[in-house]
Amino acid sequence: MRDYFLRRLLLVPPTLIGVTIIVFAITRLVPGGPLERAIMETQQMSMSGGGGSQMAGQGMAISEAQLDRLREYYGFDKPVLQSYFHWLAKVVRGDLGSSYRYNEPVWDVIQQRFPVSLYYGLVTLVITYAVCIPLGILKAIRHRTLVDNISSILIFIGYAIPGYALGSLLILFFAVRLEWFPMGGFVSYNFQDLGPGEQALDLLSHSVLPLTCYLVGSFALVTLLLKNHLMDNLAADYIRTAVAKGVSFRQSVTRHAVRNSLIPIATTFGQNITLLVSGSFLIETIFDIDGFGLLGLTAILDRDYPVVMGVVLLASLLLLIGNILSDILVALVDPRIRFQ
Numbered sequence: 001m002r003d004y005f006l007r008r009l010l011l012v013p014p015t016l017i018g019v020t021i022i023v024f025a026i027t028r029l030v031p032g033g034p035l036e037r038a039i040m041e042t043q044q045m046s047m048s049g050g051g052g053s054q055m056a057g058q059g060m061a062i063s064e065a066q067l068d069r070l071r072e073y074y075g076f077d078k079p080v081l082q083s084y085f086h087w088l089a090k091v092v093r094g095d096l097g098s099s100y101r102y103n104e105p106v107w108d109v110i111q112q113r114f115p116v117s118l119y120y121g122l123v124t125l126v127i128t129y130a131v132c133i134p135l136g137i138l139k140a141i142r143h144r145t146l147v148d149n150i151s152s153i154l155i156f157i158g159y160a161i162p163g164y165a166l167g168s169l170l171i172l173f174f175a176v177r178l179e180w181f182p183m184g185g186f187v188s189y190n191f192q193d194l195g196p197g198e199q200a201l202d203l204l205s206h207s208v209l210p211l212t213c214y215l216v217g218s219f220a221l222v223t224l225l226l227k228n229h230l231m232d233n234l235a236a237d238y239i240r241t242a243v244a245k246g247v248s249f250r251q252s253v254t255r256h257a258v259r260n261s262l263i264p265i266a267t268t269f270g271q272n273i274t275l276l277v278s279g280s281f282l283i284e285t286i287f288d289i290d291g292f293g294l295l296g297l298t299a300i301l302d303r304d305y306p307v308v309m310g311v312v313l314l315a316s317l318l319l320l321i322g323n324i325l326s327d328i329l330v331a332l333v334d335p336r337i338r339f340q
Contacts, residue, residue: 005324012320017088019316020309024084027305034074034100034303074100087309096313097306101299106310109295116186117284117292123207124214125272132219133265136226137258143231151223159220163213164282170209171286182206184288210287222265229264233257259333266333270319270326 027033071077078086090097096106139148175183182188188202233239234257242252281293292311299307 008324023312025080028080035076096310099307101302101304106306113292113295128218132222136223139227140230155220158216163217167213167286181209186289213283230261233260262333266329270322
């Protein structure tokens with residue numbers, strides 16, 4: 001098993017190279033990149049400051065020397081592969097480049113927004129598994145009872161409502177009408193001036209509505225996945241054999257059925273690692289949360305390619321590590337599985 005995970009770790013670098021080289025090539029081929037936008041802005045400035053005596057189109061010309069300087073500034077003066085390996089060499093040294101929009105190192109831009117999405121991701125992950133696993137066990141044991149039916153109705157209603165749509169309704173009702181919670185933001189503007197207790201309350205008040213939107217969609221998947229697999233295991237022969245040999249039903253569920261039912265949960269756990277930082281850019285947009293997901297969307301719209309590459313690199317790395325973590329959890333949950 002050790003050799004298997006070592007091979008998986010050795011596959012991470014070439015996989016990252018394959019993903020990033022595809023994205024890097026796309027950023028060089030799509031229209032409307034930073035070079036075109038810089039040319040357009042230069043032309044607009046020339047037209048607005050050229051005066052009425054200039055002929056139409058005369059102030060719009062850009063010399064070849066200016067174009068060469070723009071291509072060199074944005075890294076478009078070299079072939080795609082040469083530019084990519086130049087970027088890759090900088091990444092190996094820990095340099096992700098500089099943002100076109102923020103005029104700051106990409107790592108600093110990501111680092112400023114990473115804790116925000118990490119906070120929401122961790123809290124969402126902990127609450128989801130802490131609530132959904134016991135709820136899934138209860139629904140499987142109490143199948144077709146009042147508890148199962150009511151919880152299923154509530155879960156499917158929450159699953160059917162998109163998080164961003166629910167966020168708009170929550171803001172209108174709880175923030176605007178009732179004024180129970182802030183309308184948005186991660187913390188208040190005077191957060192640094194508050195005491196420790198007041199800072200905790202301020203963070204909590206800003207987190208209630210966004211966390212509700214994050215949680216509403218993930219509850220159904222984990223709960224029903226565990227319930228369905230647990231019901232299949234409860235109907236299996238080994239559970240009936242254990243009960244026939246004198247093992248109590250509670251011990252049969254907790255020691256045998258639940259452990260086998262956690263295998264699909266462990267399989268999908270690694271994929272949630274990416275959600276720890278990517279979050280939902282729609283929810284972050286609605287609640288004005290300057291997180292990692294909103295940063296990636298803004299970078300794509302602004303053609304801020306160094307930030308796009310940094311976001312893709314980090315998200316891909318977390319996804320690969322998450323898949324390896326899922327294999328480790330599956331091997332721990334199911335002793336029958338031994339990766340070779």
